[in-house]
Amino acid sequence: MMENDFRKMVGYQIYPKSFKDTNGDGIGDLQGIIEKLPYIQQLGVDFIWINPIYKSPQVDGGYDISDYYAIDERFGSLEDFKTLLHKSHEYGLKVIMDLVVNHTSDQHPWFLESKKSKDNPYRDFYLWEDATAQQLPNEWRSFFGGSAWTYDKETEQAYFHAFAKEQPDLNWKNPKVRQEIYKMVRWWLELGVDGFRLDAISHLQKMPWSYKIKSWRGDGPWVPFMNVSGIEDYMTELKAIFDSYGALTVGEASGVRSMQAPDWTDEKGYVNMIFELEHNVRKANGRGSIYGYKKVIMRWQNDLLARGWNALYLENHDQPRSIDVFGNGSLASAKALAVSYMLLRGTPFIYQGQELGMRNFPFTSSDQLRSEEVIAQYENLLTDLSAQEALQKVTQDSREHARTPMQWSDKANAGFTTGRPWMDIHPNYPQVNAEKQTELFELYQKLIQLRHDNQAIASGSIYFYFERHPQVLVYTRDEFLVIVNLGTKKAHLDFSKVEAFTDGSVSNYHSVLSSQPRPFERSMSLAPFEYQVYKK
Template sequence: MADKTWWKNAVGYQVYPRSFKDTNDDGVGDIRGIIEKLPYLKDLGVDFIWVNPIYKSPNVDNGYDISDYESIEPEFGTMDDFKELLSKAHALDIKIILDLVVNHTSDQHPWFLESKKGKDNPYRDYYLWADATEDKMPNDWKSFSGHSAWTYDKNSGQAYFHVFAAQQPDLNWKNPKVRQAIYKMIRWWLDLGIDGFRMDAISHIQKEPWDFKIKDNPWAPFMNVKGIDKYMTELRDIFNEYSVMTVGEASGVTSRKAINWTDPNRDGYINMIFQLEQNVQVGKPGEQRIQPLGFKKVLARWQRDLADGGWNALYVENHDNPRINTVLGNQTKQSAKAIAATYMLLRGTPFIYQGQELGMTNYPFTKPDQMDGLDMDIFKQIEQSGHSKEETMKIMSHWSRDNARTPMQWDDSKFAGFSDKTPWLAVNDNHQTINVEAEIQDSDSILNFYKKLIALRKSEKAFSDGSFELILDNDPSVFSYLRKDSEQTFLIISNLGEKSRNVTLPEKIVKHNWQVVLTNDETLQINKNLQVAPFAVTVFKKIN
């Protein structure tokens, strides 16, 4: 019988296909590029790959606007390529999970093309339409872009609803026909042999009535709204038929509510949740950093609130956020290692985003045409508010998701071994030193530290099954905690700040003897009064 909780002791790796590896020299990564690099991922020690959308799409939102759920976007390859990826990954004992994007489709999806033909079309109710005029939308709700969540259709005198771009109309989950079509598609992929889904924007599929009045949160009308449990229960029942992993991008689901989403003993819907709270920013626009204390408090709260049966998805980078070694670290080996050990030894399933294991950093964007996701309207607004072009560029680019989407840095060649042709996004100049080929050879590299960290996590049950206890709760930059099971106790001490910290360890720590099992600072030893260097991390094992 297949192990239905295999993911509890697994480490995942997120691949953004467009930027991972190009094998046909069109400047865009592809499925065959993932196939080519499977041995690298196996050597790293990962157990599953989350592949960002590869479905057929007009690419208004880089694949998150799907026009055919059961076809592969040609620039990524073919369905045969995908089947080969699945087969070769499985042969290496690596599982594959895909994005499940079912809050919305592309406006080029056949369902929406039919829906738009008129009120009497049988697909009209597959989407959310309401009476409107060109000057008056059904309500004043805003999409995540800050613009109206409605787009007017003059042919029918109605508007359709979308929480993202106008080219991404939201599906009507209240319609049983929509749900059955989605469930049929889900089973199609699961029957093909994939190992699970990362569920995009899943907490938005239920909406409040159109007359709902917003009080403070502008997105409250479509964030974990009452009634979503019906749909999530139906999804859960399908997933439970298969030994698959499910992780939800579920904004609006608090740490206290998350246990009801993720604990099977409470009839939870999915295995784990990506929470969106931990990137606590401080600083003026263009210079924001993640605040270590806020980062620690959020992660510790999620650890505590999910301790009794729920489960965490652990991450510090993804395709929508800047590089962690820039916005929390100081772009050095030291900070990349400290961040890695701090989050990867928490209770939950760790995800590594491509290039994170190398310490890849933000790209020094200087011109708007270097960026793919730049909103020129916002650029002009910032510039007109009194900022120079250079200042505006800094404000726009510093927290941009394009920082995570620059090509993977495989070697020090012109295009970093990603492609032989000019890539769709520019390669960071620091690829000459930060790249896979160089780091494999360097025993002290970030990449080799990740390999040791992954091996440590897998070798000790305390990290997958043990309890979590925060130490030094209120220290502004030291993140220290215990992981403990019936056999072993581990202590992690990490300074995520740019200054040394003097800390006083509690007696229950000091009275025991500890052995260093992994560190980026050979000087750190357990004493009552301890000085922790900037971005130093040490993992200790209790020996008596």
């Protein structure tokens, strides 16, 4: 295994279903990733994270696994995966897999057994409680809507699921479950996988079922299964395995607060870094707030400065496209956003298509929806709304936008497939594609290069200025100064009263990267989406 210098790295996230299809079935596959390794290498990243490729009924995009040891046939075979691993390593790219161990598919043999009877040896692999169809064990809700319990009339009990009913939660209190999971984790690491992105990892531990939910707003409903005490024991056991292989690990740890994150991610922590989910807060219309984003980022950067490490990202397979959430759809806004996060302290991730400025999809029909939970939501809304209104409501802030196929070229189906794509391709592909839209790609290349060439940017200190400014993000990374106007309006910055900028050394600042090169001045009027990176 290659050395795990995660502080120097940049990752690229691949949603395999939508990356590149090579056999014409309209679904991206492992051979497609292999084909595009040169593209990924050209971008300059150090590792790829691939969303789940295990055998799965695909009720939740592969996050419902029915065999942890098999590759889903849609994506290829284990042989293909070994080739991918080998070739990636040849290209100098590490490969991390999604590790989905909070739950399995309801089609996993463990659950099929577990369901059979109360005294089945696998019964305690999952969370079963006495219930009736009318009286479920408690009022807890699932992330995807509806009760977190599904009643089974055969055995007159209900099982717990934090997500879809097809995703029963594993019983982590059961040592046999943990042994099975640890065996599987070791198996993939033995195969040569470089690490994992730990899915929904903060939900492993649950509060006693008698816990009464205190608030139905914000994170309130998830309190009884988000970073609940006792989870430390499971994470410590997992960490021991990761450490023994030098695995690269990133936890998706919703509910772990920025103040708690150092304990999760310092040298003694369970994982190398975690994804915060707080900056994803959006209005109902799907728009994020620049100031909200800025405040969350600054807090996480400050709270993890002395100890701990951040995972940095703008997009993933669960979020709409950042160019539409925080930007105004323009390339200039996408560039400003790129600069705003790629030079922060932490390990940045780029989500497929983000480097091309891929946009949210203009949904016109419910036939274009693919996620089961979104379709269910749509159907529920039909009782009160017209089809058009319901579609508008479910798509204005939806993870579906992130999942449309990669736009490789202006050829048929954007060069994604020769068949019929499993999900519609964005109609803007003749303009927005990997062959034509090179400006943003090149900016990402430069930003990655800056990280690789400068210790200060990879792991130096960070200090923020103009913290209350509503749209401009300003920070220093030791000898570097980063200024980004994320707003659509001009902005004025007066550095003359900021102590760090009053001495003579600031006249040494020279431009290293900018939207429009110009010298640093103590009084600066910034154009919309202007960015300036200076070095002393």
